[in-house]
Amino acid sequence: MERLIIAVAVLPLISALFIQLFAGRFGRAIARLSVAMTTLSFLLSCLLLALAVSGSETLAIPLGSSAAELLFDPLSTLLATIILGISLIVHLYSVRYMAEEAGYGQFFVLLDMMTAALLFMVIAGDLITLVISWYLVGVILYFLLGQDTRSQTAYRFAFWTLITYRLGDLPLILAAALLFNAYDTWSLTVIFNEVMANPDAHQVLGLPLTDVVAGLIGLAAFARSAQFLLHTWLPYTMDGPTPVSALMHAGIVNAGGFLINRFAPLFVHSSEVLHVIFIVGLITAIFGSLLMLTQNDIKKALGYSTMGQMGFMIMECGIGAFSLAIYHMFAHGVFKGTMFLSAGSVINQARENDGIPKDELYTFAVEKRPNKARYPWLLMAVVTLVVPLVILIFAHLLVSEDYFQKQGAIVLLFFGWVTGAQLIFATYKMRSQNVWRLMGLSILSLLIVVLGYVFISHGFDQFLYPDAAFRAQLYSAANINSLSFDVLVVIVTLVIVAGWGITYFSEQNDHRRAQKSKRLWLNFYALISREFYINDIYTRLSRSLLTVSSRLNVWLRWL
C-alpha cells in the first residue's frame, strides 16, 4: 500500500525529470513517455480507489524519518483518481494539440509537475506537504498559463492568477502555523484526532482555535476557487492553451472544495464559519451566473459559468453537504473539461455547417420568436411548481427517510425545486405547438438528473464520510436557528414567486410596465457589463501601489 501511494504521486515527477533531461534527444516523441507515466499512475490510483472502496483502513504513511506523511483515505484516493483521469485526458489531447507550439517538451514538464503537485496536495498527510503543494500549484499554473511567451496578455492574466493564488496561500500558511503551535505536530491525522477529542482546547486572541483556523482555511479556499472578490482572474485566463484551460476549470479551481473537505473535522466545530462560507458561496453563485448571462464573449461566459459553479460548490460546503461538494467538483470537472476540449472541433464543424435544426427551440432561443399557441397559465403554474417538488421529494425519500430533518438538505431541495420549476417554466414560455410533449421530455430529463444526482451523491456521502454520526454532525453544524431558517425560506420563496409573477404580468402587458423601468435596467446592465467595476478597482489599487513604490525609490535615490 505504502509503495503504491508513493508511486502514484512520484511517477509524474519522474516523467517531468526525464522529459527535462531527454527532450532534446527524443524530440516530440518524448510526450508519449509523459502519457505512459500518467496512464500508469492513473491505473495505480484506480487500484488504490478500489482498495478504499473495499473498506481498507485509513493510513498515514510517513516519508522516511521526516515529518512528511502521505494519507490513504477515501478523499485522497477518490481525488487522486479524478485528477489523474482528467490529467490523462488532457495529456492525450495535448500530444497533437500542442504539436505546433514552441516549448512542446517544456509544456509536458509543466503538465507533469502540475499533476504531481495536485496529487501531493490531495494525498498530503501533513501540513508542510499540503502547504508546499498548495503553493506550487499556483506557481506552476502561472507558467502553464504563460506557455505562449510571446503573448503579453497571457502573462498579464497569468500574473493575476499568481497573485490571487499567493493571496490564498497566506491564510493556509497562517492556519498551518497556528495548528502546529497548538498541537506541536504537523500530522493532519494527529491534529484531527485531538480536535475531535477536545475541540475547545485552544484559543487564539480570545477566539476558539477551530473557528480561527476554519476561517483561514475558508479564505484559502475562496482564493483558489474564485469566490466573489477573488474571482477576477478566472474569466480572463483564456489566453493560455486550451488543455490548460480544461485542466484549470476541470481540476485546479476545484481545490477549494477539497481543502474544506480535508479540514472537515475542524469545520464540524465551526458553525459560524460554515454560515459565512454559505453566504460567500451563494453570492458567488449569483454573481457568477449573472455575469455569465451578460457576456458576449463565449470564453468569458465559460469562465463566469465556472465561477457560478464554484460558488455553488462552496455553498454546498456551507450547508454541511461536504461530500456533495466533491461530487459537484467531479461532475463539473468532467462537464467543463469536455466543453473546453471539444470547443475546437465544434468551431470547425460550425464553420462548415452550423447543424442547428430550425425547430421550435431555434425559433425561441435564436430568433426570439415564440410560437403563438397558449395554454391555461394556472394549470401550467401548478405543473411548474408541483412536478419538480414531487420528483425531488420522491428521489430523496428513496435514499434517506430522515433527509428532510436537515436544514442543508432543505436548502438543496429548494435550489433543485427552483431550477426544475425554471426549466418547466422556460418550456412553457417556448409556446411550442406540442407543449405537452416538450414538457414531458423536460420532466423526464429532470427525473433522470435528480435520481442520478441523489443516488450518486448518496454514494459519495457513504464513501467519503462512512461515520453516520459525523455526517449528521456536519449538517447540524451548518444549521441556524429554526425560526430564522423558516423566515428565510418564506422570504426567498416570496422573492422567487414574485419574480415569476412580474415576468408573467410583464409579458401579459406586452412589456408596457417594463418600459418604465428601462432606465434602471440599462444602468444595471451597464454595471454588469463592467463586471461591477471590480477589475477596475483592483487595477487602480495595484497602479497606486506601483506609484508609491516609484516615489519611494525617487525619494530615497534608488538606494
Add this chain to the structure above:
Amino acid sequence: MTDFLNILLIAIFLPLFPMSMLFNAVVENIKPKGLRVILFILWPLIGLLIALNSEFVIPDWLLPLALSTSLLYAIRMLSLREVNQWTGFLATSIWSLLWLPIMQGSSAALLYEFAIGMSVPLVLLVLLAAGLEQRFGAAYTGLYGGLARTIPRYAGVFVTVVVAAIATPLFPTFFFMLDMVVEMISSTPAAALVLLLIWLFWSWAGARLIQGLIVGRASNNKIADMDMSSISFYSIVLIVLMLGGIYLAGAIL
C-alpha cells in the same frame, strides 16, 4: 551606548533602514561581477559574525525596524527594472529578516546555513545579470524582452533562479519564511502578518521581473544562448539548494 553602536555596525551588514542604503550604494558602484559575487556572499556573513560574537541587549524596537526595512524594500522592488538593483533590494529585504532568528536565539550554525542558503540564489542572479549585460549591454526589464524565444536556455535558468530567490518551495528561503511565521504567530501575530505581506510582495516583484525579461517576440539579432557547461553549473547549484532547503526543513520543522 556600546549596545547601540554594536547594533549600528551590525545594521550595515544585516541591513536596517537607513543603514541599508549603504549596501545598495556599494552594489551600485561595484561593477566587476566577481566582486559583486563576493559581496553578496560575505555581506550577511560578516553581519552574523559580528552579531554572534558580541554581547548586546536587543531592544524592543528592533523587531519592527527589521520588519519595516524588509517591507520597505519589498515594496520598492515592485517598480525596479534594473536586475542588479533588484537583486540588491531583495538581498536587503531578506537579510534584514535575519534579525528575527537572532532575537529568538537560534543556533549560530542554523543562522549561517540560512544566510548562505538565502544568498546563493542572489549570487546566481548577479551572475545572470552579468550575462545579460554582456549580451545586451544592460540588464534591464522591458528594454528588449522575449528572452524565452531569443535565448530559451538562459531564460529557463533565469526563471528558475528568480523563483528560488523569492522563497518558493523547496528552496531554503521558503523554509526560512515558514519557520519565521511559525515562530512569530504565537508571540507576535502582527509580525507574522507582515512577514506574509513581505513574502507576497517578493512574488509580485519576481513575476514582474520575469515578465519584463522573458515575455515578448524573439529578437531578430542572433544572440548566443547559454552553453551546456553553464547550464550544468546552474542546475547543480539549484539542485544542491533544493536539497539544502529540504535539509533545513528537517532541521527546523
